[in-house]
Amino acid sequence: MMPSFFRTLTTIALTSFLSACATTNYDKSEVCSGAPSGKGKQYVITDAGDGYLSRSKDNWPWGGLDLPENTILSLQCVIPSRPTSQPEQRRAVYEIEGTQNLIFGTTSTDGTPNGVLAYETFNRAKSLEGNSIWFTGSVRHGVSEAKNLERYTVKRITQPTIMSGSDLLMIVQVEGAEMKVPLFWDDQSEEFGIPRGSFFESEPTSDQLKVPGVEIPLIKEGIVEIGMSQNAVYHSLGFPKDINYSQFRNRKVEQWVYRDTRTLVYFDDSKTVFHIQRGY
Structure with a gap:
């Protein structure tokens, strides 16, 4: 039998809980x-x-x-x-x-x-359900990673987990597993975005990606090479964790830091890759 002291505490706790749940x-x-x-x-x-x-x-x-x-x-x-x-x-x-x-x-x-x-924004996201979608930027969640420029189908749009920081979650089937992609609404562009990379509702062309056609195969493979454009690096690897600026031999240098793959990518004034450091 529960001691009276603990029974009293339990009653108080239960009463407080029910009061909190009650509609006022x-x-x-x-x-x-x-x-x-x-x-x-x-x-x-x-x-x-x-x-x-x-x-x-x-x-x-x-x-x-x-x-x-x-x-x-x-x-x-x-x-x-x-x-x-x-x-x-x-x-x-x-x-x-x-x-x-x-x-x-x-x-x-x-x-x-x-x-x-906003309800109209939510409905706009729900309209993606069942539609084809293409990712760039090596989009990943947990052990799942979507291949760049490969066609996927949006299974459903759902609510995020507690304190996830995203507005909604887009569920996509990737290699037999469900991948959850956070969706964020941008009031300025009035479009949804995703962390790190981009998504498209139709297969993107080189003009849409703003890259030369010869860079499309590199983006699909998720690799970078010397001479690659900055837009192509973004679509290939995604947005970097950090961006640093410096001077090297009288020219401005922009450094993109990818901590997950331990890769540093260096751009010159023309926004072209001139050096890549791997395994830093």
């Missing part, structure tokens, strides 16, 4: 009184467990939400008073679509809501 109803007009309207713009929760969103307007979120994947939120207002130590952040108030229940979140310093993705 707020008066929207009261919560948003005097705050700029969000005009009902719709968002999709990208990760209900990332700590950006809460059911409580008083206690800042520490855990996740008990909401299913792809739950739609409708922005109601943005409260001017800051919710955190960051003066540029604001508190966003959402309503769960189809209910009158409110969810509270934050905005980033540029005013973009955290932990959610």
Whole structure:
């Protein structure tokens, strides 16, 4: 039989947990009184467990939400008073679509809501499902690596894991295994991007890659050679971990550092490879 002391602690913990999970109803007009309207713009929760969103307007979120994947939120207002130590952040108030229940979140310093993705952007990503896709930049995840300029099929678009830092995940079948490719939305270009490399929804031409046609075979093999253009190196190996600049014999030198393959690639003023150091 459980001792009374531990039974009491267990009861308190369980009560606290259930209270945290319970839906608290707020008066929207009261919560948003005097705050700029969000005009009902719709968002999709990208990760209900990332700590950006809460059911409580008083206690800042520490855990996740008990909401299913792809739950739609409708922005109601943005409260001017800051919710955190960051003066540029604001508190966003959402309503769960189809209910009158409110969810509270934050905005980033540029005013973009955290932990959610615009619904139209989410639908744009979902339209990739079942379509062909081509990668450049030696895209990899775990032990899986997609071959450059080889055709793959997007199996599905899904939500990222907790604190992954990406907006969505693109699942691609690579050599019998599922490879998860993080997707990031760029508000400036209004396009999705991926870490390190690039992806294309049709087989890219040399003009699209901005490389001479003779460099396409090198990109496919994921190798670099002396005399290769900078664009071709990017499509072959991906964006480097570090970029360093220096002077060598009165000319500017740009060094790309690939730590995973221990490769250093050096470019001259014409953005052409003049030296490669492997196994540094």
